[in-house]
Amino acid sequence: MDTLEGPALGLIFPSQPFEGRVIDEDFSLEYEAARRVGFEVGLYSLEEKRLLTPAVSGSALYRGWMMTADEYGAFYDRLHSRGTCLLTSPEQYRFCHHLADWYETLVEETPKSVIFKGPNFDWERLTEAFPSGPLILKDYVKSCKHYWEEACFIGDLDFAKVSRVTERFLELRGEFLEGGLVFRECLSLLPIGVHPQSNLPLTLEYRVFVFKGKILGVGDYWPQGEYGSHQRPPESWLQTVIEKIGSPFFALDVALDTDGRWWVIEVGDGQVSGLNDAFGAEDFYRRLAVALR
Numbered sequence: 001m002d003t004l005e006g007p008a009l010g011l012i013f014p015s016q017p018f019e020g021r022v023i024d025e026d027f028s029l030e031y032e033a034a035r036r037v038g039f040e041v042g043l044y045s046l047e048e049k050r051l052l053t054p055a056v057s058g059s060a061l062y063r064g065w066m067m068t069a070d071e072y073g074a075f076y077d078r079l080h081s082r083g084t085c086l087l088t089s090p091e092q093y094r095f096c097h098h099l100a101d102w103y104e105t106l107v108e109e110t111p112k113s114v115i116f117k118g119p120n121f122d123w124e125r126l127t128e129a130f131p132s133g134p135l136i137l138k139d140y141v142k143s144c145k146h147y148w149e150e151a152c153f154i155g156d157l158d159f160a161k162v163s164r165v166t167e168r169f170l171e172l173r174g175e176f177l178e179g180g181l182v183f184r185e186c187l188s189l190l191p192i193g194v195h196p197q198s199n200l201p202l203t204l205e206y207r208v209f210v211f212k213g214k215i216l217g218v219g220d221y222w223p224q225g226e227y228g229s230h231q232r233p234p235e236s237w238l239q240t241v242i243e244k245i246g247s248p249f250f251a252l253d254v255a256l257d258t259d260g261r262w263w264v265i266e267v268g269d270g271q272v273s274g275l276n277d278a279f280g281a282e283d284f285y286r287r288l289a290v291a292l293r
Contacts (some may be wrong), residue, residue, distance in 0.1 A: 001168055004257035007103070007269050008040065008058070008059070008292060009039065009040075009058075009059055009060060009061060009087070009288075009292055010039065010040040010042060010049075010056030010057065010058065010060035010061075010084065011034050011039045011040070011041050011056070011058065011060060011061055011062075011063055012030045012041075012042045012043075012044050012056060012060055012061070012063070012064070012079070012084070012086075012251060013027050013034075013041060013042070013043055013062075013063055013064055014027060014043070014044060014046050014064045014065055015043045015044065015045045015046075016047075016050050017046070019045055020052065021043055021052045021053065022043075023043060024064070024065075027063065027064060029281045030275070030281045030284075030285070031064055031277055032281075033280075033281035033282040033284070033285050034063075034281075034285045036282065036285075037282065037285040037286055037288075037289050039149075039285065039289070040056050040057070041053075041056070042054070042056040042060075042084070042269055044062075044064075044075075044079075046064075046065065049074075049075075049078065050059065050078070051078075051079070051082055051084075052061060056084045057083060057084070057285030058084070058085065059085050059086075059087050060074070060079070060084050060085065060086055060087070060271075061086065061087055061088070061270075061271055062086060062088075062271040064119065064272065065139075065270070066271065066272040066290070067272065068178060069093060069094040069097055069098065070206075072090055072093045072094075072097075073090035073093075076090050076093075084096065086160075087248045087249060088247060088248055088269060088270075088271060091124070092246065092247040092248070092269075093269050093271075095245075095246070095247060096181055096245070096247050096250045096268055096269040097141060097268065097272075098138075098140040098141065098178070099113070099115070099138075099141070099179075099182055099267075100115050100117075100140050100179055100180070100250065100264075101142050101269045102245070103115065104219070105112050105244050105245070105260075105263050106241065106244060106245075106267070109241055109263065109264045110263060110264040110265070111136075111184045111185040111186075111187050111263060111265070112129070113129075113182055113183065113184045113185070114129045114130070114182070114183045114215060115140075115180065115181075115182050115184070116180045116181045116183075117178055117179065117180040118180045118181075119170050119177060119180065119181065120181070120257075121162070121166060121181050121183070123159055123162070126157075126183060127157065128185075130157060130183065131157070131166050131178070132153060132156075132157050132187070133154050133156050133157040133186070134153065134155045134156075134185075134186035135153075135154040135183045135184060135185065135186055136152060136153060136154070136156065136182075136183070136184040136185075136186045137151070137152055137153075137154060137165055137169050137182070137183055137184075138152070138169075138179065138182050138184065139173060139177050139178050139181060139182060140177055140178045140180060140181060140182060141178040141179070141278065142173070142178070144168075144169055144172045145171065145198075145200055145243055146195070146197070146198040146200055147168070147169075147198070148171060148198060148200045149173050149199075149201065150165065150166070150168050150202070151165060151169040151171075152169070153165075153167040153186065154183075154186075156212055159241070162212070166181065166291055169181075174291070177191060182285070187255075187263060188254075188258045188259075188261075189203035189205070189255045189257050189258070189259050190203055190204040190205065190230070190256045190257065190258055191203055191204075192204050192222065192225040192226045192227060192228075192230070193222070193224060193225050193226045194248075195222075196224060202224060202225045202226070202247040203224045203225075203255055203256075204225070204230050204234055204255060204256045205221035205222060205225075205253060205255040205265060206218050206219065206220060206232060206253070206254055206255075207219050207220075207221050207251055207252070207253050207272070207273070207276050208233070208238060208251065208252040208254060209249075209250075209251050209270055209279075209284075210242050210245075210249070210250055210251070210252065210270070211248065211249050211270070211288060212248050212249075212291065212292045213244070214291050215235065215238060216284070216287045216288060217278075217279055217283075217287055218232055218233065218278075218279070219276030219278030219279050220255060220276055220277065220278050221253060221255075221276065223276075223277045230256075233254050233256075233262050234262070237262055238252070238254070241254075241264055245267065247269070247270075249269070249270035250267060250268065250269055250270045250271050250273075251267070251268045251269075251273035252264055252266070252267055252268075253265045253266040253267075253268070
């Protein structure tokens, strides 16, 4: 394919741990695709906390492993001191990364949630908000959905069940727990299969990448799901959601319920959200280059 000349944006990727100036193998396809499309690219060592290549000049995006909000803030400052300005500020990263930050903005578009700071929950507050189940448990960033029955799904709202699922969730998340506990209404979403390894119920869900208010693409969320000819999220609804989010680069995970209503399931910073199987790396970076023009 012909290279698109001069996208006015650099890209920073993680290096392979402890192997110097070598791209992390999990991001090698993206790295090479971005170079072919014409982006200036740089490597950053997450272990050494430094750039391993000359600074990417001007504005840039990161594409790599997830960071906590505090880690991203320090990363942003280090790059800025080298003359590289990430388009996404630490405040914008935190907003998309933490459900506790974006929830009120999208409260009409996302499942009802009760948010607790830290690893403990208030039973009275929880049952006041949710007299019955079912619920989903996660922290500000992640769930343990592949431990569906033991650490994620709460069918009946009784204290023993909630305590048991919460204890297992905290055990699995361990030191990686972010923010605190979030109990979410478990909606009746359109089923499209069952995960072959974890028996997690799969529902009609899509990942949407957005750059500067423009939809880069919509891809199937579950590679194992039977999507067939199911409808995709309407662009008009997506745009009403997008207009509420003040970040230059983010991802939305959206799903359809059995009554035909679309919901925002998650918001994520676009720099640390994985590409779907529906997005080839080269296709993704070509779309990004076009959006820059």
